[in-house]
Amino acid sequence: MNSSLSTRTLSLWLALLIAIPAWSARPTRVPELPNPGHPSMSKQKQEQLGLQTEAEVYKQMPVLPDSSPVTQYVQRLGKKLVKVIPPQYSWPYQFHVVQESDINAFALPGGPIFINLGTINAAANEAELAGVMSHEMSHVYMQHSAKQAPKQEWANILGALGGLLGGAAGDLAQMGIQFGAGTLLLKYSRGDEAQADAVGAIIMYKAGYDPRAMAQFFQKLEKLAGNGGPQFLSDHPNPGNRVEAVDKEIANWPPKQYLGSSPSFLQAKQQAKGIKAYTAQQIADGAKSGQWALQNQKAGAVPPGTAAAATPATTANNATLSNVGYQQVQPSADFKTFRGSAFSISYPGNWQAFAGQNSATLAPSAAVGENAVAYGAIVSNAQNVDSTSLNDATEGLIKNLQQTNPGLTVYDSPRKIQAAGEEALSTMLAGNSPLQQAGKPLPERDWLVTMRRPEGGMVHLVFIAPESDFAKLQPTFQKMLDSLQVN
Numbered sequence: 001m002n003s004s005l006s007t008r009t010l011s012l013w014l015a016l017l018i019a020i021p022a023w024s025a026r027p028t029r030v031p032e033l034p035n036p037g038h039p040s041m042s043k044q045k046q047e048q049l050g051l052q053t054e055a056e057v058y059k060q061m062p063v064l065p066d067s068s069p070v071t072q073y074v075q076r077l078g079k080k081l082v083k084v085i086p087p088q089y090s091w092p093y094q095f096h097v098v099q100e101s102d103i104n105a106f107a108l109p110g111g112p113i114f115i116n117l118g119t120i121n122a123a124a125n126e127a128e129l130a131g132v133m134s135h136e137m138s139h140v141y142m143q144h145s146a147k148q149a150p151k152q153e154w155a156n157i158l159g160a161l162g163g164l165l166g167g168a169a170g171d172l173a174q175m176g177i178q179f180g181a182g183t184l185l186l187k188y189s190r191g192d193e194a195q196a197d198a199v200g201a202i203i204m205y206k207a208g209y210d211p212r213a214m215a216q217f218f219q220k221l222e223k224l225a226g227n228g229g230p231q232f233l234s235d236h237p238n239p240g241n242r243v244e245a246v247d248k249e250i251a252n253w254p255p256k257q258y259l260g261s262s263p264s265f266l267q268a269k270q271q272a273k274g275i276k277a278y279t280a281q282q283i284a285d286g287a288k289s290g291q292w293a294l295q296n297q298k299a300g301a302v303p304p305g306t307a308a309a310a311t312p313a314t315t316a317n318n319a320t321l322s323n324v325g326y327q328q329v330q331p332s333a334d335f336k337t338f339r340g341s342a343f344s345i346s347y348p349g350n351w352q353a354f355a356g357q358n359s360a361t362l363a364p365s366a367a368v369g370e371n372a373v374a375y376g377a378i379v380s381n382a383q384n385v386d387s388t389s390l391n392d393a394t395e396g397l398i399k400n401l402q403q404t405n406p407g408l409t410v411y412d413s414p415r416k417i418q419a420a421g422e423e424a425l426s427t428m429l430a431g432n433s434p435l436q437q438a439g440k441p442l443p444e445r446d447w448l449v450t451m452r453r454p455e456g457g458m459v460h461l462v463f464i465a466p467e468s469d470f471a472k473l474q475p476t477f478q479k480m481l482d483s484l485q486v487n
Contacts, residue, residue, distance in 0.1 A: 028254045031202045036089055039146040043110075046146050047092065050110030054094075055303050057114060058296050059359075060287040062099040062278060062404070065301040070275065071097045073268035074115055074133075077126070081134055084206035091140050094304060095133070101277035103221060107136040109145045117277040120269055123217065125261035130207065131214025134200035141199055144192045194245065201246050210258040211250050215242040276404065289393065290382025290460065291400035293359050297378050298462070300368070302354075324435065326469045329364035329375045331476045335483070338362060342381040343420075343459055346483035348476060351376065362480070363464075372434035375465050375473070377480060382458045393458050394425050394450045407432050411445070420459075420484045424451035433466045445470040449481060459486055 057063065064071045078095035091111040100116040107113045113136045115129075123129040139145070188196070197218075201211035219242060278286070286292050296302065331348035338345055338353040338360050347353065347362040354361040354368065361368065363376025382397075394414055402408045412428035426449055433444035447463040447470075461484070463477040 028252055031205060031250075031253055033086060033089065033141070033199065033202050033206075036142045037147070039143050041143075041146040043091075046143065047110035050108040050112050051303070053108050054112040057098075057108075057112075058301065058303050059290075059293045061114075061283055062286070062292050063114070063296055063301045064097040064099060064275070065296075065299050066096070066304070067300065068097065068275075070117075070120065070268050070272050071095075073264055074120070074129075076264070077130060078113070078133060078137075081130060081137060081203055081207050084203055085137075085141065089141065093137060093140070097272075099275060099277050100280065100283060102280055105132050105136050107139045109140070109143075111140055113137065113140070117272050117275060120272045121277075122220075123265075123269070125213070126265035127204070127209040127213035127259065127261070128217040129265065130204055130209045131200065131211070131217050134203040134207075134209075135196050135214060137203060138196040138199035139188065139192065142192075142195055144188060144196070148189075197242055197246060198249055201249050205250065205253060205256075208256070208259040211246050212243065215246040218242050282403070285396070286400050288382075289397045289400055290380055290458065291397060291404070293380045293382065294378060294397075294401070294460065294462065295404050297359050297361055297380065298373050298464075300372060324366050324374055326375075326472060328366045331364075331473070335479070337483070340379075340381075342453065342457075342487050343379060344483075344485045344487070345379055345480055347377070347480055373464055374433060374435050375469070377461060377463045377477065379459070379461045379484075381453070382460065390423070390425055390450065390452055390458070393452075394427065394448075397450065397458075397460065398427065398429070398448070401429075405431055408446075417449070419449055419451050419481055420486045422451050422454075422486070424449055430467070435466055443467040447474075447477060451486070453486055459484075 066072070066075070074097055075095045078093060082090065082093050093111040094113060096112070096114050097120070098114050098116050101118045102116055103118045103122045105113065105115045105119055113133065115133065115136075119132055120129060123132070197215065200214055204211045204214060283292070286295075329351075332350040334349040335346040336349050338347060338355075340355065340360055345360075345362070351363055352365045352368070354363070359378065359380040361373060361376060361378050363373055367373060367375035391414065398410065408429055408431040410427060411430040414425040414427045417424050417426045426447070429446040429448055431444045431446055432441035435442045443466065445465060445467045447461075449461045449463075451459050453459055461481065463473075463480070465473045
């Protein structure tokens, strides 16, 4: 009797054990971000190189200003992801948006991260976009570029990177960073990609997003490979079955309620669709003519930390850029001199000089907003210009400017003048001012001056003012041009 009861009891317990799902008995663990290690390149050096390379991005690619609603959304999402990283392992992450139609994103040493408009448009929900960003953050977190340095021997990779000289260029070449035809290329190994997926999954989980969304987005990109595939797959080699790998990675993590897509994402995606996005070829052409350096500078898209990026669009009496008038920007009689690496030029003493990478904006502080210049001058040095003819180079620059500013027209055809002791071309352009009246933009006059540098490349200046005030400022603009010295 007792033996029979014991047998029945044992059978009952075995049946209960079989009925319990396997996952309920599996021990769970909260994932923690790994120790990223210590490459030979210091953290300070990585941050320095990242900032230098970032300045080159703003010369060679069209970047949305940080005041753009799309960029601000991406930056808010980025901050949410950064919060989950332990302070001792974190970096000064930045998040910016490139006006490129291709699906791609890239991270620079030390923290700057750039997301293409094409990536935002391709993401089905916020979790997929967070996955791309977490993946790029992981490359910075694990210091993949710095760890490549001692393994690579790419002595001539940075031939096109004219803005970085000496040791900095050599360090970046060793780290696998190059610019080619206006495109930034970082070469990661499959091991780096697998590790960035694994670390990115932890960042997503801790921030409340389903890590599978990252792998599913990359899987979606792989299906496009039949048509050449997006640039992302060229820069980020597939480490294998990403969905299976992420599933295995998260199998023992405690289950949680993941965040869904947000209204902010849907709004940002709708806004992104309304912004002009350029092809890789268009960006390559614009980089050669110096179009993006000029466009970014005029739009207020400058690397964070520069004077122009920090300039508020206000005057002493809190007037905004939308109602600035000539009396607030009237130039003084005394002049001071801006000295750059490729040129020097004088400008009114009551105006300000905002230095960029091989460029400068010379303008009254009241006329420089977060995303525009209403009065003043922009001087830029384009180093990579293929055309041997100044006429051809100028024509190409104007065409590229018209692509980004549909209302821009040639008011007065190019004519020969003298500038800095050299032959130059003067072209009058008509467009729309950032200043408005009765809800409509004021007509703007832009005086474009282009000239060759003796060592190669082209210097171009754009003098800017509303059409109604241009004649008042033209003597000042002429005096500035007469003072120009090209190094």
